[in-house]
Amino acid sequence: MASKAQRKPLPLKEQALFKELLTLYESRTLKRALKTADQILKKVPDHGETMCMKGLVLTHMNRKEEGLELVKKGLVYDMQSHICWHVLGIIKKADKNWDEALKAYTQAVRFDKENMNLLRDAAQLQVHLRLFESLKETRWQILKLRPNLRQNWVGYAVACHLNGDLEETKSVLKTYFSTLKNIPDYDVEHSEVLLYYLQVLEEMGEHSDALSQLDLYAKERSIVDRTAVAESRARLLTKLSRKEDAAHAWRTLIDQNPECHDYYRGFLVTQRVDLNALTDETRVTALLFFKEIIAQLPKAMAAQRLALKIAKGDEFRELIQPYLTNGLVKGIPSLFVDVRALYVDEDKRKIIEQIMETFRGKSEKGENISGPFDPTVHIWILYFLALHYSARPLSPDAPSRDLARSLELLEQAIKHTPTLPELFMGKARVLKRAGDPFGAARAMEEARALDGQDRFLNWKAAKYLMRAGDIDGAIRLLGLFTKKDAPSPGSDLEDMQCLAYMLEEGDAHARRGRLGLALRRYKSVQVTFDDVDNDQFDFHNYSLRRFAVNMYLSLLSFEKQLRSHPAYIAAALASSKIYVSLHDDASLAVSNPAGKLSESDKKAKKKAKKAAQKLQEENKKPVVTAAGKDEDIPEPPKDDDPEGKKLLTTPDPLGDAMKWLRPLEMLAKDRVDVWVAIYDVNIRRRKFAQALKALNSARKLDPQHPEVHVRVIDYHLGLFLSSEPPATPLSVLLTSSLETLIPPGLSLETFNNEYIQRQTSSAEARLAGARVAFMLETPLETVESLVFETLSPEVKVTIQTSSNALEFLTMVKSARFDEFRIQASRRFPLSNVFKTEDEQTLLRKTLRPESTVVNGESGCKETEVAVVECIS
């Protein structure tokens, strides 16, 4: 065998050269490394290890494929060399192909069992891949070989812990502590390990041991983190039911950080009070406690706010009045958003409205609500009430919102103080709710122009422009705060992982039918999450070196849940919706290649092209540096699909959709929209069993959900009309499943009518009924009249639902489209989203009058800022 033959050692001179080759590679002196490798191969052409090393060097010189080929060839010549496997592992790791990398490392370790570098890298890969059993073995090897290194003990303990073996974790840590000598005073790292040990004891339920250890460590000051000690102590005392001591411990914590809600909850638990499940009795106890704290720590906002949540009736009135007064006098912009959550209780909403209207009456007459009369307080009262009247009702008994009244109040305030950005922000928000994205964008721009240095206002203004369909305008605004040397504002925001931007622009493109660009932006969200997932890799070993164990464990659990992040879910749903529509109508990818390119996109494209050219030219130049050391040659820019054309013309749109959705099957189990999306993809992939599972999961969460209702019928039709029904016995199972969805003997039409009858006041349900009627081939007039019923006076309808209804009428090619448009316009008098396309295009143009020049240097005028500062 070739490999056996080659186990012969190299001649002496080549041995020396090989050593040199390793050193040269490690110092990244690639050209010389390459030369040295060639020198060896000239003499010993089939030396596997040299071939692999040469391959590795090549991968660093932009000759990746050639390099990898050579490595594979080298491996064949020497399958028993740990160097050859190690090289393969390094290359796979650089590709972030963790599975393959681990396979290679595992082989390498087989041939060099005591190589610390290999073992450490293998352990890193194992924890990254959550292979905790093999991790434990590897960490044990490492500890056995180097028990003198502190981190190896902790590494093994953590491996046991991750493996679920708490008993062993504890005993490893105990042994470790007993081996320690001469711990310096104030050793933060040691302190962190002790805290970790206490955490393990607490997890094991050994509270009493944990507490006595804690007291000991605290006394000898070997734990230096006093906050952590105090928190741990309070928790343990609570668990040990030592009520008085526990109460005292929590109370001390409140003094240290009076804004931490956990401390209040902790204290109340010692008084047998559960804030989430109050009784009449515990409510009294809790309120007394909060009042006591408010008296002692008048600045503790958390105590005041928690008290408001639980107080009722007159007691609430007593507490809310000073709370509102304080907020208005200080001009706290978030006052409304803060108390808004209390509106779930309609009584509280009414009380707040009464108080605020009384305040308004007073201040309109020039009377003070507290202290000397202050005209700015009057402005904040108007601002509060405007938001109050425009908010969506949180309780079924609440009156519906009054957007016209809100706007009136804001105009009044703006007339009084035209320099306060918050007022324009408020106006923008109200107009947005009223269905006027254009007016909203203009108002937000006015807010922004009042304080051009504020990035928050800049982002809001850009976001509102996107919502109004002016993507170019938005990008130009965003460019005021992004790096000037970036190819485009968007690419800087993507580099900086700005998820909000990616989503907002993706949605804006999707709304305008530029599906490729939309997919491209969503793709950036996916890439960002992949990056964050991969980011943890470097920290597996780093955290152990720094002994930050508790934080490291919090990192691992965060990464496990990573894709439950709302931005990921939103991008996944939006992408899969596009992929499904591409599957249903392949012409979308052709007739609508990428929409029109925007100005900034064109510019970005030009810049990227230039940069790529420059790079190519530079690569042609010979790299000569003084030390003869050539650096890594950077890869060319990665974005090979700036317009999303490749994404749009994917051969497997449903497969791509599933890639987005798969992580959500575990991470977003409680979302109907996620299950509906999974259903939509699976039914089209003809995966009936998986589609049924998704449908049932959605039904369990909300059986009356309009989207679920549509899918129940869709499933039924799909199964029966399917040209190639699923194979028996699966089909038997699936057919019998229908009976659980739709009662036997009931026609689909009746089923649909009954669904509508159950929720006559819901526009969403009625629209779903119309969609189903269409699927059942009901005459178009009937379908249309069902749609029109969503606008009946007794039906609660939102602008969104009416827009969806309009979209549906387009899809079914209804002749009554314009009629619906006009009726919806009447139903939402302040809106203009129901105007014709042409009218909307005209409105969009008003967003950028010639006079609005975006000032690149400083959008902020000195005098105006000064005014704002003193008024607000």
Place this chain on the structure above:
Amino acid sequence: MNIRLAKASDLLGMQACNLNNLPENYTLPYYLFHALTWPQLSYVAEDHKGRIVGYILAKMDDEVEEGMPQHGHVTSISVLRSYRRLGIAKKLMIQSQEAMAGIYKAAYVSLHVRQSNRAAIGLYRDTLGFTLEKIEAKYYNDGEDAYAMRLTLND
């Protein structure tokens, strides 16, 4: 408002808040680096929906010369515009400062701020008691100068 120590699961929220407020932005590994090197120093403020509306990202200065005192450094601190005037920045800063002094024996805490950012300078100087140490010319990527400010800690 809830003010508490930052966990790993807060880092994306801190990053989003930072992007919303400030022109100096960082990718996630930098946040991870802070959290896993000085796990006790960074704090967040969250609203009742659990959204991060303010944060302090802080560290210790690793490159202290022999004989010089340890000191902390605020890499970034900000509060969403809509949550200002609640004293959140100050509360975040105090929690972090106490940890710097108590755990790492920091003698003082330093920070950099754009010399054009008057709002922030006002906050640091007037509300938090920082003083101007020196001006660092062209500290920022775009060539703007930074004010290096510091606050003495007594513990």
